[in-house]
Amino acid sequence: MRVLLVGAGGVGGAITKIAARRPFLDHMVVADYDLTRAERAVAALGAAADRFTAVRVDATDQAGVTALLTEHRCDVLLNATDPRFVMPLFEAALAAGTHYLDMAMSLSRPHPERPHQECGVKLGDEQFARGEKWTQSGRLALVGLGVEPGLSDVFARYAADDLFDEIEEIGVRDGANITVDGYDFAPSFSIWTTIEECLNPPVVYESDRGWFTTEPFSEPEVFDFPAGIGPVECVNVEHEEVLLIPRWVKAGRVTFKYGLGNEFIEVLKTLHKLGLDTTAPVTVNGDGGPVRVSPRDVVAACLPDPAGLGDRMRGKTCAGTWVKGTKDGQPREVYLYHVVDNEWSMREYGSQAVVWQTAINPVVALELVATGAWSGSGVLGPEAFAPRPFLDLLTDYGSPWGLREQ
């Protein structure tokens, strides 16, 4: 399989390191807006670098990306950029006649009048609207295949296929106990993106209501995470699983709750209260007179860059899917999960845990497409496919998943 990877940031870099160990990969073109970043990612692979080529790309230049796919005879475009670039890359792959895989989905826009009650444009709507074109092309657009969304969706399908007869509720629950040495407060992921995710109206699915939205940080609950992480306060956050799972899995209710913890939630609420979450520029005095800056950029500039914190991070991150329902007439409740210990991922791959956990899943998916274990055409989520091959291959990669009956 020949792959065009677009984006050589934290997740993109980890993808190259994971893919370099797998023989299914014939060649990977590593493309980034910053060519030196792509070159650094390839150089870091050492002896394995011969299956990789670094190139420069502008992800917004759809024709340029299509040309790159054709020129390098790629079978698939793997999108490891910011969600802002989903649509041009998705269209570029369609135009080139290749498969496409991403780890998020096209962006949402809140309902203009009732943002905290009704959905406006939902996550993925723009992509699903192009479904017929993809089906006609005979190519596969596999959307939302990171860890969350991604592995969490595979877990949901596995629960529906093998563990339950009827499902009352599916709740994706994400939590960690990662700390960063030497900092009073240092998020292990982009504060800019976290603000974006957490202040968008969270979306919930109920079988009798369809999709609807709530106030930010709604329905707080304390979820007890496995592997020594323990209880963390989780709240509703807008996330792709809520839009994906109900399309292929029957469930009474689907939610996504993020284990931000009390402290982080309070920080986000305070930033919002003071208007510091906004991207609309304010005027302040700079060195040479008045300048206009985005308050959210200033918040990000005051905090350390999470990509460089791997060596100072300690702890584990857990992604998983909690399912409640019945099996053989008996009530059942399970949590299917995947844990990465930062010490392990730094030692084994030189990647911090949060980034590495996202990166492994699209590589597993590419291998399933390469071997033909997963096939199809159209715009499909991870839960559209047989889950067992994915879960078995994940274990084969040395990163097993777990099941907790509760």
Add this chain to the structure above:
Amino acid sequence: MRVLLVGAGGVGGAITKIAARRPFLDHMVVADYDLTRAERAVAALGAAADRFTAVRVDATDQAGVTALLTEHRCDVLLNATDPRFVMPLFEAALAAGTHYLDMAMSLSRPHPERPHQECGVKLGDEQFARGEKWTQSGRLALVGLGVEPGLSDVFARYAADDLFDEIEEIGVRDGANITVDGYDFAPSFSIWTTIEECLNPPVVYESDRGWFTTEPFSEPEVFDFPAGIGPVECVNVEHEEVLLIPRWVKAGRVTFKYGLGNEFIEVLKTLHKLGLDTTAPVTVNGDGGPVRVSPRDVVAACLPDPAGLGDRMRGKTCAGTWVKGTKDGQPREVYLYHVVDNEWSMREYGSQAVVWQTAINPVVALELVATGAWSGSGVLGPEAFAPRPFLDLLTDYGSPWGLREQ
């Protein structure tokens, strides 16, 4: 009496409105770095404006300020600027041979090694170091005479003279129930200055230890304020009274606690945790490329200007001095206080309550100096003088004080 008022901001403007109603004032020169601001303050006085002249001044230009005092034959310089300008204005008055009055004191600098245990340079140290010069000049430098410090110090002296035989503790306590319509969060005073005050190490006085410092926000207590304000969470904050009161009033312990309330304390702690309180510039992308800005300036720019909020503010502000000790062998505890209702101050003076409450006290003090009721030479705090004339004149101005036995 002829007065040079330096600073025509919120407090300076309220001073002109209050002084315009008092016949003791022969003339007031209203000086500001921004001449139009001085002119606006004078024009706002209507028919009373003939006793006022607007001029431009640079408060850091000591020789220029001295020349202005001489040119206009002023008896006193009233400093209504930011505490950064205390020293040049204080020296300018000494050089001109006039009296001097301010509402704060020269700034502190934390102890270089043990900032939260020991004092470094204390508030007012630089001014008291010049005490002999002032005594020799026969002129009075009346320092720290606003509401807090100021009226709070007068209350302390009054308690010592008339209400107690022995004083165990004097605690200045400041609280309010002011809300601002239309804003989720809108401080009624400068967030920039509040950050500065609240993140400096708070200072405490104990008779057997002298002055020492603590961690920010130390010794939280809920103080029940009068006039319907009710209980507010107060914490230790660096403030001039703690440095002034023990110089003239015997007490076992002196503290200042600010009724910031839980919400405000949490906001300040969060800003500090994220590094958003700092004035050291960070680099972010502006409209035309990278620019350097102070995070604290960005925080201030995101919030509404408190000077313009008077019409939207509702509620009361209370300044006062709680005293615990014995009288005639019996334990006694009182709270001496002064409350201003924003609705009243806006209607009567067109000034918001917090600003107006600060402004009335230096005008009362000037009148006491003008009539000879208060006299002396050297660098003196409000508690160096007989308190009763001050308190009676305050009541005569239409803004009575209160005493609560507790």
